[in-house]
Amino acid sequence: xxxxxxxxxxLCEQLGSTTKRTTKLRWVASFILQLDLxxxxxxxxxxxxxxxxxxxxxxxxxxWMTINTLIRRMVDADNRxxxxxxxQAKDIGEAAKIIFEIGKMRKQALLSEKIMTILExxxxxxxxxxxxxxxxxxxxxxLLETLFSSSSPLETKYLVKILTGEMRTGFDEGLMEVAIAExxxxxxxxxxxxxxxxxxxxxxxxxxxxxxxxxxKRLRFTIFRPVKPMLAQMASSVTEALxxxxxxxxxxxxxxxxxxxxxxxxxxxxxxxxxxxDVTESFPEIVQLVRDEVDADExxxxxxxxxxxxxxxPRPFQHLMRRFKRIREIEAMAKKITVxxxxxxxxxxxxxxxxxxxxxxxxxxxxxxxxxxxLTKQIxxxxxxxxxxxxxxxLEDGHEGLVAKRLDSPYTPGVRxxxxxxxxxxxxxxxxxxxxxEYGYGRRHGWLSNYDLAARDEESGEFLTIGKTFKGLTDTExxxxxxxxxxxxxxxxxxxxxxxxxxxxxxAYNEIQKSRKYECGMALRFARITRIRDDKSLEETDTIxxxxxxxxxxxxxxx
Ligand code: AMP
Numbered sequence: 345x346x347x348x349x350x351x352x353x354x355l356c357e358q359l360g361s362t363t364k365r366t367t368k369l370r371w372v373a374s375f376i377l378q379l380d381l382x383x384x385x386x387x388x389x390x391x392x393x394x395x396x397x398x399x400x401x402x403x404x405x406x407x408w409m410t411i412n413t414l415i416r417r418m419v420d421a422d423n424r425x426x427x428x429x430x431x432q433a434k435d436i437g438e439a440a441k442i443i444f445e446i447g448k449m450r451k452q453a454l455l456s457e458k459i460m461t462i463l464e465x466x467x468x469x470x471x472x473x474x475x476x477x478x479x480x481x482x483x484x485x486x487l488l489e490t491l492f493s494s495s496s497p498l499e500t501k502y503l504v505k506i507l508t509g510e511m512r513t514g515f516d517e518g519l520m521e522v523a524i525a526e527x528x529x530x531x532x533x534x535x536x537x538x539x540x541x542x543x544x545x546x547x548x549x550x551x552x553x554x555x556x557x558x559x560x561k562r563l564r565f566t567i568f569r570p571v572k573p574m575l576a577q578m579a580s581s582v583t584e585a586l587x588x589x590x591x592x593x594x595x596x597x598x599x600x601x602x603x604x605x606x607x608x609x610x611x612x613x614x615x616x617x618x619x620x621x622d623v624t625e626s627f628p629e630i631v632q633l634v635r636d637e638v639d640a641d642e643x644x645x646x647x648x649x650x651x652x653x654x655x656x657x658p659r660p661f662q663h664l665m666r667r668f669k670r671i672r673e674i675e676a677m678a679k680k681i682t683v684x685x686x687x688x689x690x691x692x693x694x695x696x697x698x699x700x701x702x703x704x705x706x707x708x709x710x711x712x713x714x715x716x717x718x719l720t721k722q723i724x725x726x727x728x729x730x731x732x733x734x735x736x737x738x739l740e741d742g743h744e745g746l747v748a749k750r751l752d753s754p755y756t757p758g759v760r761x762x763x764x765x766x767x768x769x770x771x772x773x774x775x776x777x778x779x780x781x782e783y784g785y786g787r788r789h790g791w792l793s794n795y796d797l798a799a800r801d802e803e804s805g806e807f808l809t810i811g812k813t814f815k816g817l818t819d820t821e822x823x824x825x826x827x828x829x830x831x832x833x834x835x836x837x838x839x840x841x842x843x844x845x846x847x848x849x850x851x852a853y854n855e856i857q858k859s860r861k862y863e864c865g866m867a868l869r870f871a872r873i874t875r876i877r878d879d880k881s882l883e884e885t886d887t888i889x890x891x892x893x894x895x896x897x898x899x900x901x902x903x
Contacts, residue, residue, distance in 0.1 A: 574764065668878075
């Protein structure tokens, strides 16, 4: 029996109503078990807040502005009702629900009432994505209108969330892995590894259901399918890192650039960013370098790209970002902003997965095939004083600090484990999301220049404000930021514009204080934006839980 989209919406609503992990898991696992086989991928994809599988190129290309205008057009509600809905609601999906509940539907919007199945919703989303070229905007709007008018307010709430990629039920991909393992009685590590290899949780659920344990076990690395990068935890000093790694550690320069994952198969080379987007076109000289130098038919390697000055010293991160954004005149830009690749890991070489091998063995294998491409500078320190000296040297050379890598640690994709510890000089900045902005005064009149910064609450999936700043951006950046924020506008009240959480910024601060000003109970003191992090994804932003930890750490030091 086909499953109705309504059932999926109801499940999401339930998920949002509890913070109990085990309860959520039980509900999702039993939901997945009841699905027809061909519903498994679409349902799992939607439950994790996407219209289509993560790795697919298909995009909806429907902006929040379009959705918003359409809702206003379909519902006979005045501005007061709308702004009330937006201020009552926790997110825009919920606001849409309230509007459809209280507003009267206009007549033409009621014509096509119909109960939709999960597969019909997927089909409709596909048609919306496929509408391209001239007249596509109107076509997309008409299709969306049909979709909304066939839906109850509750269904609309989750459709809007899927359309905007904001599920916020506190049920993320990590939990979905557990739910799949529970539903099909599979070891969690197997599901995790499979998901890491394919990078598509919907497909993993489908394989788990259709082919079970054996199907997942058969999965291997696939060249040109990027895997999630291994991440580092923070250490406050070299001594702490040495202690945590029980003296068995290597120290590498931490370069302040952009992480790249390089896939090579014979003469084909592709470069992926840390968010796993294909950035090959932006770096033709690196493609050529890898083609010429890497001595392996097939390889998946990782490294850091940094922008360099003529004397070889690193240039600030912003320069490098200009190379990432470039789509035209790439060659000219490549001459203007030179980049240097430093390799630091090898995940796969000539049909052999290396991720379970210890760090030292991977580094050795990397060195053997890297040709003239430099590896990150590294030492295996025998004494703390040598380690301290190396940190000083890294900072003097213009780098960010060090990464301590445990000698026997495997490569754990997507995991921020203890195997890698990063050591920086200052209180580490946070990656936060702009959730609202206010217009400035004087010279900044007319520009959205004062920003509300939020961290993600791991439990609820919501973004909670922890600070405000008008510092750090240049005038040009503020003008651009204003344009971007206006496109993400949810509502505007007395010069304050609430926006969809999309823009990620790195924020430095002097201290975290207890404060009643914000719902989360903390506030950043002297916050300032140090860079715009378009290379990061929302899931990678810092969490309220992490801010709490740093707060507790501060406390220890001060008292
Ligand atoms: P963070 O982004 O602060 O969590 O720090 C981890 C990042 O540091 C990685 O994702 C890399 O982009 C970067 N990085 C720089 N140098 C190294 C290195 N030698 N080893 C690993 N990561 C490095």
